[in-house]
Amino acid sequence: MNSMNMSRDIIVDWQAQHEHLFGQHAIRLQHRLIETGLFTRESIGRLIERCPKSHLGLESVSFEGDVHKRIYGELGGASGLEAIAAIEKGSMWMNIRRVMEWAPEYNDLLNRIFTEFESRMDGFKTFKRNMGVLVSSPNAKVPYHADIQGQSLWQISGVKRVFVYPRSDIFMPSKNIEKILLRETTEDMPYRSWFDEYATTFDLKPGEMLTWPLYAPHKVENHDCLNISVTMEHWTKPIWNSYAVQYGNGVLRRTLGLKNSSTRDHGIHVYPKAAAAFLWKKAGRQIEGDVVKTRDFRISSESANGRVAIS
Numbered sequence: 001m002n003s004m005n006m007s008r009d010i011i012v013d014w015q016a017q018h019e020h021l022f023g024q025h026a027i028r029l030q031h032r033l034i035e036t037g038l039f040t041r042e043s044i045g046r047l048i049e050r051c052p053k054s055h056l057g058l059e060s061v062s063f064e065g066d067v068h069k070r071i072y073g074e075l076g077g078a079s080g081l082e083a084i085a086a087i088e089k090g091s092m093w094m095n096i097r098r099v100m101e102w103a104p105e106y107n108d109l110l111n112r113i114f115t116e117f118e119s120r121m122d123g124f125k126t127f128k129r130n131m132g133v134l135v136s137s138p139n140a141k142v143p144y145h146a147d148i149q150g151q152s153l154w155q156i157s158g159v160k161r162v163f164v165y166p167r168s169d170i171f172m173p174s175k176n177i178e179k180i181l182l183r184e185t186t187e188d189m190p191y192r193s194w195f196d197e198y199a200t201t202f203d204l205k206p207g208e209m210l211t212w213p214l215y216a217p218h219k220v221e222n223h224d225c226l227n228i229s230v231t232m233e234h235w236t237k238p239i240w241n242s243y244a245v246q247y248g249n250g251v252l253r254r255t256l257g258l259k260n261s262s263t264r265d266h267g268i269h270v271y272p273k274a275a276a277a278f279l280w281k282k283a284g285r286q287i288e289g290d291v292v293k294t295r296d297f298r299i300s301s302e303s304a305n306g307r308v309a310i311s
């Protein structure tokens with residue numbers, strides 16, 4: 001990153017109305033992440049090699065007849081650049097998790113980005129920020145789901161179509177949000193193909209970022225090209241309060257059989273400090289990487305589909 005770039009804003013086309021729209025509506029903005037030099041193929045290759053094993057997620061899907069099963073992979077002896085080449089010709093996705101914890105220059109960038117947002121939005125204060133890099137194959141898909149914290153997706157390379165659905169009980173009932181928060185489900189949610197008619201779609205191109213309302217369901221489909229994207233997560237006090245309320249309602253509904261719990265995110269419904277501290281720990285644990293014990297495949301840039309099975 002040179003000093004000239006350091007003095008420039010990361011978001012290119014911020015306008016006054018975005019302060020009101022951020023977190024409430026899907027908004028697409030132009031960004032300058034590519035100019036930092038931290039996301040070239042070579043930089044990402046090095047990042048893959050630096051990534052602690054526990055933070056490198058590699059997944060694919062295997063088909064047995066009509067049944068598809070999520071399978072997990074490992075880097076093996078592949079270099080970072082070989083891994084990217086393998087993903088480019090295969091059907092996989094790689095999640096380089098929590099980059100800010102073990103790569104200081106990315107932590108600096110993450111702080112710079114949120115400092116910029118905070119300076120532009122009055123009262124917007126974030127914590128527990130997270131940055132990950134996602135390298136995914138042509139035509140890879142992320143199924144319909146919702147997330148528990150503020151989200152943004154920053155496109156570096158390739159194009160992906162993002163479907164953002166209305167945040168309403170029709171598309172994501174409160175009890176499903178509670179299930180996500182209580183970790184009773186994987187985040188894949190009941191989905192009907194007619195939902196797409198009501199989605200706002202974005203073909204996210206290099207240099208564009210997208211953010212959407214809290215809990216808004218979404219799905220992602222890569223175009224027919226390798227995709228490199230950066231995912232960021234953040235918490236704010238209102239997001240945290242909403243989490244505590246929804247989580248509390250979920251627990252109450254299960255223990256007392258309450259049907260009409262309030263989802264107000266302020267006032268007496270917000271949990272007292274002690275309970276919140278307990279929930280806090282849980283949230284911290286939830287956003288850490290999953291520890292996968294068995295590996296089904298290994299990266300192989302020579303193989304036609306970029307991987308070999310581990311027997």
Ligand SMILES: [Fe+2]
Binds near residue numbers: 146
């Ligand atoms: Fe998501």
